[in-house]
Amino acid sequence: MNVKENTPVALKVEHLHKSFILPHERHTGIKQYLINIFKKKKGYEHQRVLKDVSFNVSQGDFFGIVGRNGSGKSTLLKLLAGIYTPGSGNIEVNGTLVPFIELGVGFNPELTGRENIFLNGALLGFSRKEMQQKYDSIVEFSELERFMDQKLKNYSSGMQVRLAFSIAIRAKGDILLLDEVLAVGDAAFQQKCFDYFEQLKKDKKTVILVTHDMSAVKRFCNKAILIENGEIKRSGTPEDVADQYLLDNVDTSHASGQTKQGNKKLESTVKDITFNMKSAKRLKNTDTLDFTIAYQLNNDIKPVLGYSISKNGMSVVEMNTKDSKLSSDIQVKHKVAHTLKLHSLNPGAYKIDIAIFNDDMSLQGHVLSAGQFVIEGNDRTRGGFIYADGVWDPNVNQ
Amino acid sequence: MKPSLMKISNIISRKNRILLRELVVTEFKLRYQDSVLGFLWSLLKPLLMFAILYFVFGQLLRIGSDIEHYAVYLLLGIVLWNFFVEATSQGLSAIVARGDLIRKINFPKYIIVVSGTISALINLGINLVVIGVFMAINGVDLLATAPLVILPILLLYVLSLAIAFFLSAANVKYRDVGHIWDIVIQAAFYATPILYPISMVLERSATIGHILMLSPVAQAIQDARYLLITHQTVTSSQLFSGRWYMWIIPYVITAVIVVAASIYFRKSSKYFAENV
Numbered sequence: 001m002n003v004k005e006n007t008p009v010a011l012k013v014e015h016l017h018k019s020f021i022l023p024h025e026r027h028t029g030i031k032q033y034l035i036n037i038f039k040k041k042k043g044y045e046h047q048r049v050l051k052d053v054s055f056n057v058s059q060g061d062f063f064g065i066v067g068r069n070g071s072g073k074s075t076l077l078k079l080l081a082g083i084y085t086p087g088s089g090n091i092e093v094n095g096t097l098v099p100f101i102e103l104g105v106g107f108n109p110e111l112t113g114r115e116n117i118f119l120n121g122a123l124l125g126f127s128r129k130e131m132q133q134k135y136d137s138i139v140e141f142s143e144l145e146r147f148m149d150q151k152l153k154n155y156s157s158g159m160q161v162r163l164a165f166s167i168a169i170r171a172k173g174d175i176l177l178l179d180e181v182l183a184v185g186d187a188a189f190q191q192k193c194f195d196y197f198e199q200l201k202k203d204k205k206t207v208i209l210v211t212h213d214m215s216a217v218k219r220f221c222n223k224a225i226l227i228e229n230g231e232i233k234r235s236g237t238p239e240d241v242a243d244q245y246l247l248d249n250v251d252t253s254h255a256s257g258q259t260k261q262g263n264k265k266l267e268s269t270v271k272d273i274t275f276n277m278k279s280a281k282r283l284k285n286t287d288t289l290d291f292t293i294a295y296q297l298n299n300d301i302k303p304v305l306g307y308s309i310s311k312n313g314m315s316v317v318e319m320n321t322k323d324s325k326l327s328s329d330i331q332v333k334h335k336v337a338h339t340l341k342l343h344s345l346n347p348g349a350y351k352i353d354i355a356i357f358n359d360d361m362s363l364q365g366h367v368l369s370a371g372q373f374v375i376e377g378n379d380r381t382r383g384g385f386i387y388a389d390g391v392w393d394p395n396v397n398q
Numbered sequence: 399m400k401p402s403l404m405k406i407s408n409i410i411s412r413k414n415r416i417l418l419r420e421l422v423v424t425e426f427k428l429r430y431q432d433s434v435l436g437f438l439w440s441l442l443k444p445l446l447m448f449a450i451l452y453f454v455f456g457q458l459l460r461i462g463s464d465i466e467h468y469a470v471y472l473l474l475g476i477v478l479w480n481f482f483v484e485a486t487s488q489g490l491s492a493i494v495a496r497g498d499l500i501r502k503i504n505f506p507k508y509i510i511v512v513s514g515t516i517s518a519l520i521n522l523g524i525n526l527v528v529i530g531v532f533m534a535i536n537g538v539d540l541l542a543t544a545p546l547v548i549l550p551i552l553l554l555y556v557l558s559l560a561i562a563f564f565l566s567a568a569n570v571k572y573r574d575v576g577h578i579w580d581i582v583i584q585a586a587f588y589a590t591p592i593l594y595p596i597s598m599v600l601e602r603s604a605t606i607g608h609i610l611m612l613s614p615v616a617q618a619i620q621d622a623r624y625l626l627i628t629h630q631t632v633t634s635s636q637l638f639s640g641r642w643y644m645w646i647i648p649y650v651i652t653a654v655i656v657v658a659a660s661i662y663f664r665k666s667s668k669y670f671a672e673n674v
Contacts, residue, residue, distance in 0.1 A: 020672060030574045078671065082504035085668040101502045110428050122420035123503055125413050 009094060010175050010206040011057040011080070016089035018050040018075055049075045051230045060204040064217040064224035064238055066245050072230040077101060077210050081177055095174025098124060102179065104164030109153035113144060113163060116152050120167050134170045142166035161189065169196050175206045214242040243376040246349040247282055266365035271296040275354050275370035282374050285342045291371060293354055294335040302359035305336060311348050316385050344386050347375045414506055421513035426520065440521045441528055444480055448473045455593050462595050467538050471627050474529055475592040478619050481522040482558050483583055488514030489562020490579055494569055497674035507667045511566050515559050543625040550621035557614050557652045564659035567666045570674050590616045596632050611637050617648040
């Protein structure tokens with residue numbers, strides 16, 4: 001990381017450790033406590049959630065923290081927000097830090113929308129007067145003028161989120177701590193969130209964003225860290241961190257997805273079919289994807305091999321040997337190699353399924369999630385499955 | 399991060415004052431929501447309880463006939479006791495009840511406990527006005543010592559707050575505390591000279607009478623009665639006059655509870671978010 005030395009540090013975390021005491025059974029009663037003493041049993045164990053975490057956030061950074069569920073990123077967030085006390089290590093915050101672990105903290109269903117705005121504001125550290133100044137713009141942004149004197153319990157959940165979010169974006173702090181929960185809600189609301197993030201970025205606000213959404217990381221952040229098992233696994237550019245995260249997830253979904261055998265289903269005609277990845281798992285779209293498919297048959301059929309590459313559950317590429325006029329050749333060899341140029345695929349995590357058919361295209365066997373790979377980088381387009389060479393022409397008539 | 403709890407400068411800091419105010423107002427609004435009589439219940443409850451107790455103890459059992467203005471004397475005792483019970487039990491559940499909040503935002507935890515006791519204090523204020531009215535009806539002479547009644551009430555508040563701090567923190571760890579406190583309160587009610595004059599106990603057993611008067615709650619209630627209603631009241635300073643080491647015991651108990659509760663609360667409040 002090439003941190004510019006002249007930018008002041010907004011947040012400094014040094015050798016942060018945190019462990020929790022996990023009770024084996026419910027340990028919230030004196031009875032259980034006495035039983036445990038009697039049995040000479042330790043009723044708890046220590047779980048180390050964060051191990052020696054250190055990083056710096058400079059002023060104006062849009063800093064991403066990514067990691068899987070249970071990696072310790074929520075604990076880190078709560079430590080930064082001062083909700084938890086560090087086991088050891090140091091957190092240094094320069095300026096006021098406004099955390100949004102959840103929207104609408106302290107909202108009370110029995111109070112009116114108006115009363116909740118002031119209560120929530122007080123919890124965030126704003127006086128009644130300050131909130132009065134913000135009140136009109138909060139109500140306006142939430143588009144809930146008509147409901148302000150109704151109790152919150154009569155609001156739909158969408159309305160509650162809207163109100164909470166409207167308060168949140170009026171909060172002024174030097175450092176904003178945003179949890180991914182901000183990005184829940186319908187598409188229109190998500191768009192509002194993203195517009196808000198965009199605005200924060202433009203205003204050079206210091207923001208720490210915790211999320212699962214790698215496209216958001218690539219889009220907004222200028223620095224990021226990946227947390228795994230309570231340690232920083234990778235830190236650097238958002239592209240680098242996001243790609244590592246995608247790759248890790250691909251690997252583990254493979255490992256936890258009952259391995260290759262579990263996803264394999266064969267008819268009696270096929271004895272076995274195996275997939276072998278030849279290329280690396282992290283690829284660029286200038287690379288090629290190389291793999292082999294081998295099979296053994298029980299019956300004398302004319303096999304057709306096929307594969308499909310999918311992203312987010314949607315099939316992007318599908319090919320088979322019959323369409324490629326290869327059927328008769330592979331019957332002899334029982335193994336075939338395949339090469340695919342990746343230039344038209346956009347960055348992201350991909351999954352490969354393979355299948356074997358009879359000549360009449362009836363399915364004889366398949367392996368789901370036989371292989372995975374990640375295409376790195378975000379240099380070409382923002383979204384979409386494929387990159388297409390459309391041509392723009394400014395010289396049109398009229 | 400310096401431990402900032404209990405620092406005077408922090409208690410009166412603007413931000414915390416705002417939050418405290420907002421929490422007290424909210425609590426008050428919510429308490430009598432959807433009830434027809436609303437906050438009148440704050441008045442009616444002690445009055446009705448007083449009516450029952452006065453009927454049973456004053457009229458049927460003829461206790462306290464030797465004390466002038468026994469009805470007001472009894473009412474003041476009940477009101478102060480109710481304040482003690484309300485402040486401590488509100489405090490007891492304060493942290494656990496706001497667990498949701500504590501897990502999501504960082505703010506000084508003592509504010510929640512204080513806000514619970516302040517609602518109790520507001521109720522006490524309302525009830526003291528009622529007592530003023532009763533005093534007028536009963537023809538109680540306004541004693542020169544009456545303004546001093548603020549002192550035992552203040553002492554009782556400090557004690558209640560300290561107990562509330564201790565119980566709220568202990569309740570996070572062991573939820574049994576609530577049940578235990580219910581029983582303690584029940585026993586303490588009968589061990590405190592509220593319904594009966596302490597002179598009744600002293601006649602039968604001087605030792606037990608003296609022991610009962612060591613309680614800071616008994617001391618505060620008796621002092622308040624002495625200052626506000628009748629100088630016939632037996633106070634602990636009279637009872638232990640000449641024996642300063644006995645006389646200071648109620649104050650020492652309060653002081654010890656305040657110090658111990660502050661230390662305990664301060665230590666455990668750091669971990670409320672993970673334990674609650």
